Amino acid sequence: MTAAFTTVRSGALTTVQDAGRPGHAHLGVPRSGALDAPAMRLANRLLGNAPDAAVLETTLTGCALRPDRDVTAVVGGAYCPVSVGGRPAAWGAPVRVPAGSVLDVGAAVAGVRSYVAVAGGIAAEPVLGSRSTDLLSGLGPAPLRDGDVVAVGTAPRPVPLPVAAPWPGPAAELVLPVRLGPRADWFSPAALRTLASGAYRVSPHSNRIGLRMEGPPLQHASTGELPSEGMVLGAVQVPPDxxxxxxxxxxPTTGGYPVVAVVLEPALAAAAQAAAGTPVRFVLA
Amino acid sequence: MTDGPSLTARPAGRHALLVELSDAEHTAAFHAEVLRRRAAGTLPPVAEIVPGARTVLLDGVGDPGALARGVAGWEVPPVTADDGEAVEIPVRYDGPDLADVATLWGVAPEEVGARHRAHTYRVAFCGFAPGFGYLTGLPARLHVPRRATPRTRVPAGAVALAGPYSAVYPRATPGGWQLIGTMPDPGALWDPARERAALLVPGTRVRFVTADAEPTGPGRGGASPQETSAAGAGTEDGA
Structure with missing residues (x-):
């Protein structure tokens, strides 16, 4: 028999995430998946799960869950207080949650997105090979609401745990290495200098679709319209503002605003943990 | 047709190449060539092949520089009229913008359907929503602008026009296109539980045909790549 969680408190935005559904961009399907994939994988590894087993991704305010059977869980990613049945419990390490006790994942103290992995993984119905919630196109399970029941898969055999798992905290300043292109030629040399030297901050309007920037605007050098073209993960798109x-x-898998540069993928996990107001610096890589 | 200098390969990050072509036709031809080479096993591993209006994005490429040099030397034959799988989409021409489009086209509203059906379309690319295909094939004189004010809700199955494109909304979304008709069973457009989730994939040829007078009930197959609806065949009038 496998366990299920009842959602006691869904938090600001809690979604099911795994490695996402790459390979369908030509159909207009975003890749989706955990924004801080290294955090998801580490939480799964600590439980003996497959690295890409589905987890819950919280946003700023955490969530609270009550299992109907004893489960083992790991809360990682953004640092936050954790409690089980009202008693403080470990963050970043396996915790036992007895049947009927509430696992409370508190508000993020540092970072944005905490990950709740459970031995056996979250067992939502896969869509196009993934259990991830895709907020742009609405594929996958809906974001959690209070009272929702979330099924858990069959727990793996307990495995020896790695000692001292490293959980990087969010940086005080987000440094994003970028490669210029594919549409850097839509911008004046002055605008490209602004990108590489400007003081940007993470906008509170950021979400799973994009990390929005506040700071010096980058004016398009031409006023033409760019026909829709394929967009890559990490693309720095510049709308008319x-x-x-x-x-x-x-x-979105295609878009009509020019992409001035692309952030190198290893930096995107840190980008997903950068709270609103975090200073951002783009550096040419 | 050899693309030669009309092809520009632009790097997009460390693992992707955005190949830009001179027009929609060359883009369709290049996209078809990429798919042929992937099927033949002569394309280096690529995670995503995403066509756009004038581009093909090759994402998840090990060595974009080497691929850029490679594609510059490709012989790319033009697409022919019978390239790609063909699907038929039944339409009732009852959209709220039918009269506006008729005015823009200089025809009577009841002639819009015949003009629209008279052309064969091709899915140039997808985007906006899963299963939403941008269909090219409408001659330039029939291109219409988007509506000045977008609608907050366009129903699923709405058959729409904007710029050089024709499309069918796979589900209800906001939208600014001119609505000329309705596909009675829009569920056929997108079903992630199906082996082939999207009816309209880039490169697919599309013909619009007259829907049965009786609206198709839910659960009926509607258009599929296997079916060839005979409805509306032979109504080659107008345009």
Missing amino acids: GHPVVFLNDH
Whole structure:
């Protein structure tokens, strides 16, 4: 018999995420998946799960869950207080949650997105090979609401745990290495200098689709219209208002605003943990 | 047709190449060539092949520089009229913008359907929503602008026009296109539980045909790549 969680408190936005559904961009399907994939994988590894087993991704305010059977869980990613049945419990390490006790994942103290992995993984119905919630196109399970029941898969055999798992905290300043292109030629040399030297901040309007920037606008050098073209993860798209948006996992697969540069993929996990107001610096890689 | 200098390969990050072509036709031809080479096993591993209006994005490429040099030397034959799988989409021409489109086209509203059906379309690319295909094939004189004010809700199955494109909304979304008709069973457009989730994939040829007078009930197959609806065949008038 497998366990299920009842959602006691769904938090600001809690979604099911795994490695996403890459390979369908030509159909207009975003890749989706955990924004901080290294955090998801580490939480799964600590439980003996497959690295890409489905987890819950919270946003700023955490969530609270009550299992109907004893389960083992790991809360990782953004650092936050954790409690089980009202008693403080470990963050970043396996915790036992007895049947009927509430696992409370508190508000993020640092970072944005905490991950709740459970031995056996979250057992939502896969869509196109993934259990991820895609907020742009609405594929996968809906975001959690209070009272929702979330099924858990069959727990793996307990495995020896790695000692001292490293959980990087969010940086005080988000440094995003970028390669210029594919549409850097839509911008003046002055605009490209602004991108590489400007003081940007993470906008509170950021979400799983994109990390929006506040700071000096990048004016298009031409006023033409760009025909729709394929967009990559990490694309720095510049809409007509000039404020760059770094595309995250739920980004649209095609778009009509020029992409001035692309953030190198290893930096995107940190981007997903950068809270509103975090200073951002783009550096040419 | 050899593309030669009309092809520009632009790097997009460390693992992707955006190949830009001179027009929609060359883009369709290049996209078809990419698919042929992938089927033949002569394309280096690529995670995503995403056509756009004038581009083909090759994402998840090990060595974009080498691929850029490779594609520059490709012989790319033009697409022919019978390239690609063909699907038929039944339409009732009852859209709320039918009269506006008729005015823009300089025809009577009841002639819009015949003009629209008279052309064969091709899915140039997808985007906006899963299963939403941008269909090219409408001659330039029939291109219409988007509506000045977008609708907050366009129903699923709405058959629409904007710029050089024709499309069918796979589900209800906001939208700014001119609505000329209705596909009675829009569920056929997108079903992620199906082996082939999207009816309209890039490169597919599309013909619009007259829907049965009786609206198709839910659960009926509607259009599929296997079926060839005979409804509306032989109504080659107008245009």
